[in-house]
Amino acid sequence: MAGRGRAAASTPRLALRPLRATDLPAVLAIQRAAYGDGYQESAAVLARKLALAPQACWLAHRGDDALGYVFAHPWDGGGAPPLHVALAALPAGADRGFVHDLAVSPAARGLGVAAALFGRVRDWSRAAGHRRLRLVALGDAVPFWTRQGFSALPAELPAAYGDGACLMERVLLERQD
Template sequence: MTDLVLRPMTPQDLGDVLALQAKGYPAALHDSAEAFLSRMALAPTLNLVAHDGGGLRGYLVSHPWAAGSPPPVDSVLPTAAPQDCWYVHDLSVAEAARGLGLARRLLIAGRDAAQALGLTRSELIAVEGAAPFWRRQGWSLPAIIAPELAAKAAGYGSSAVFMACEDIAAL
């Protein structure tokens, strides 16, 4: 992966991105092309792809959003959304690129772009048992989660949990 390039996601990447999403997530967690496009429109610098000579190796989908209010799966976001937190919506790495530090590279690039926008806090919903991965990256479970926030997280599946990082500079 020496020739790996990280760059902003474009509409031309969507076919490969949707294919990788289909390999990594159950159908109930799939986002449509329209949902991806809305996130790219909201925050072009926070949606990244990683390519090498073999094609797409991973992607990060993230955007500014209102803290404590994760959007539902497959939602099309408005372009004038509240922007007080870096919401990490999706991170996926192709099986052939796992274990090579690509997820970390995508997250660091996303964090740097979020900081450039003035964002200092991050939130996400860990799905499919991924909470231990996100803990290693610097996110944690809040001590108290409001019932309505817990209900939103449950919309991402029975094992989904809401997580936050109070200071993304520490990631």
């Protein structure tokens, strides 16, 4: 029994840190493992999101092993940004945050990685003064996002999001007039 305790104590803990451009190869590997080829965005598209909003992108890791990531950025009230397209700029005066992509390595599922990454994005968005947080959930992720307080919005999404994708939003800050 004591031997197992020592081994567990030496296992690095889950940690979050700001995402860096040098993390993009690991991000692309997690993205492919999590989604397959259908939703694979290029390193250039993701690098642009990171360059525009580095304060809203994080990597979950355990020691040197990347476990998951999140890309988020400010957004305005209009729909969802297109997939596979680099954003030219972020909207001025954005009133909400947008979770562009949150993915967890299949080997790390069940470790609380997604909830930890979402918590970091939620805190960033609140601190930025956003009233709401928006995302597009793929069909199998809708239950997770519903548990995080998101509700579906009626919306026509770009075809690249695929069948069953759902625009969702969550209130962060109640309006105080």
